[in-house]
Amino acid sequence: MPDMASKTIISVNNLTKKYGDFEAVKGISFEVKEGEIFGLLGPNGAGKSTTLEIIETLRDKTSGKVIVDGFDLDKDPGEIKKIIGVQLQTSGYYPGLNLSELIELFGGLYNQEVHPLELLDLVNLRDKAKAKFKELSGGQKQRFSIATTLINRPRIIFLDEPTTGLDPQARRNLWELVKEIRAKGTTVIITTHYMDEAEILCDRVAIIDSGKIIALETPDRLIDNLVAGGFERPKEVKKANLEDVFIHLTGHTLRPEN
Numbered sequence: 657m658p659d660m661a662s663k664t665i666i667s668v669n670n671l672t673k674k675y676g677d678f679e680a681v682k683g684i685s686f687e688v689k690e691g692e693i694f695g696l697l698g699p700n701g702a703g704k705s706t707t708l709e710i711i712e713t714l715r716d717k718t719s720g721k722v723i724v725d726g727f728d729l730d731k732d733p734g735e736i737k738k739i740i741g742v743q744l745q746t747s748g749y750y751p752g753l754n755l756s757e758l759i760e761l762f763g764g765l766y767n768q769e770v771h772p773l774e775l776l777d778l779v780n781l782r783d784k785a786k787a788k789f790k791e792l793s794g795g796q797k798q799r800f801s802i803a804t805t806l807i808n809r810p811r812i813i814f815l816d817e818p819t820t821g822l823d824p825q826a827r828r829n830l831w832e833l834v835k836e837i838r839a840k841g842t843t844v845i846i847t848t849h850y851m852d853e854a855e856i857l858c859d860r861v862a863i864i865d866s867g868k869i870i871a872l873e874t875p876d877r878l879i880d881n882l883v884a885g886g887f888e889r890p891k892e893v894k895k896a897n898l899e900d901v902f903i904h905l906t907g908h909t910l911r912p913e914n
């Protein structure tokens with residue numbers, strides 16, 4: 657958890673994005689603190705990816721101001737690119753290269769010296785160094801994709817639905833990985849449709865609906881506010897759920913096929 661005094665690393669002010677006549681992002685403002693895990697939550701089509709891609713310099717905005725680590729998106733997009741890590745498109749991975757070679761290649765693109773085995777170690781994929789991307793399981797692919805965000809030693813990484821399609825162990829393993837990355841001082845911005853994930857991982861979340869931020873708080877406060885408003889969950893009669901059973905039976909630890 658970053659301390660309250662930590663500095664603002666991303667500041668978004670009155671951001672809008674129009675696709676033709678359709679306004680997908682309707683004047684949103686928020687700040688991300690250095691070292692925090694910040695979640696963008698919202699239903700399909702709410703404008704999360706659009707917002708992220710604008711900050712990542714991958715998509716033009718219609719209006720508003722975005723400052724990343726002191727750099728103005730309008731003036732210094734190149735400087736912003738240098739300090740952010742984005743998940744490289746998996747579909748674009750050169751099919752003939754193994755994981756080590758891919759990291760070397762991406763390092764070259766970033767003009768950055770890389771140590772493939774060290775990076776693969778970090779995401780628990782050293783034993784797959786000689787494997788091709790297509791030979792990995794879903795969880796391994798996601799972990800490799802996160803490794804690619806770290807190649808340029810970024811201050812901030814962006815993770816778009818990193819655990820979609822993963823089994824419960826692989827998801828937990830990925831949560832640990834994200835926490836380890838943050839523990840090293842990297843700011844993490846994440847989108848997810850899993851509320852348990854957001855609750856466990858995120859220091860603060862912005863909930864976006866139809867292009868507007870409708871809540872921005874720590875998960876704890878959001879829950880407390882709801883309860884204070886009189887909300888009550890239907891009584892849980894059982895002390896465990898099917899996911900607990902699954903994890904109990906199949907183990908917590910990461911397995912090779914993950």
Ligand SMILES: Nc1ncnc2c1ncn2[C@@H]1O[C@H](COP(=O)(O)OP(=O)(O)OP(=O)(O)O)[C@@H](O)[C@H]1O
Nearest residue numbers: 675676678680698699700701702703704705706707
């Ligand atoms: N290139 C585009 N051209 C036109 N409309 C677009 C384009 N990209 C996104 N949109 C529209 O903008 C809205 C926001 O899309 P966006 O992908 O940002 O949502 P999202 O919150 O990331 O959704 P999801 O959870 O489904 O990934 C949607 O209505 C979408 O159809």
